[in-house]
Amino acid sequence: MKQAPADAEALWRPDMLDxxxxxxxxxxxxxxxxxxxLTVVRASLEAAMAGLADHAEPAAEARALLAGSGPARPRRG
Known part of the structure; x- marks a missing residue:
């Protein structure tokens, strides 16, 4: 049976999110x-995602919801 190199264990890293x-x-x-x-990582990720969300364009559903709360639109008629 072929033996793994001595440094093979050093190369193996478990998937910490598994x-x-x-x-x-x-x-x-x-x-x-x-x-x-994990609490520190989660807080950092939430802050980063919130920052990205502030600069992201809203999705179509969000625009549709926000359209009703915008400035009054003149009625057609």
Whole structure:
């Protein structure tokens, strides 16, 4: 059987967002450090997404909803 190079273990990185890996990390984290780190990451992502949303053009459905709350339009008639 062919043996893997010594540095092969150093190259392998678990997918930290994989539900199984994440669950195992949280289940075995007595200090709650993983949850603390996830909270920081989540807050950073939410802030970044909110910033992007402020500069994004609204979707068609949002424009349709907002159209009714804009300035009064003259009635046709």
């Amino acid at each position: 539900p199984v890996v994440l669950s195992a990390l949280i289940d075995n984290d007595e200090s709650l450090g993983v949850l603390d780190e």
